[in-house]
Amino acid sequence: MPRVSVIDQMPKELRSQLDERLREAGYSNLMEHAEWLQAQGVNASKSAVGRYSVELKTKDRAATSIARGMREDLSDREAVDLLMELGALRVKEKRILDRLQEIGYF
Template identity: 40%
Template sequence: MGYPVIIASPLLDEATVMGRRNFAVNLSDDQREELNKRIDDGAETLDELLAWLRRGKDPDFVSRSALGRYVHKRRARTRALESLAETAALPDEGGRSEALDLMMELATLRVKEARILDRLRELGVL
């Protein structure tokens, strides 16, 4: 059994082979915090957020679809955390029901999933 043949090509740059890194990695902490605040406020459309992010930068800095994925992930993470907080705040009625335990476990898994997906994107796997 032979080894795979890798052909060098100017069309296959590092971003093509490895996938693009999450654009948020290239944001400063202040920019990321402001972006997250704007997403959480929910007052701006995706196109408005995109225009704000691209201001003064290369238009290819972030694609609309990448920003859409980031917004979707951010909102899913927020919903999971809210669900976890609501479940934890429910009164204990002499022992938690199985449904409450499962809801807490699901919320925890959603947060973990979002973190794992973030890391995989940073590694260029996704």
């Protein structure tokens, strides 16, 4: 059985921050992100960040490809835009609910 990545074991909020940082950096500057994780108390190597970055980039490309396919398949662009916006809002809602649960609100 393969080892579970230290990044996969991080709290969701911290992993979301890493995702955002990687996307903003074009999935590069791996050493900078590894050092940032060290400052957050996570002992992640540059290699671990690199593997995670490749995984994230692959997932992001797949999501973009699906969204493009939907746009091409559907004639009503406004409906597709609204559905994509709704999906983004649901993701944000889930993150907010998770955070509220983490701080003991629920």
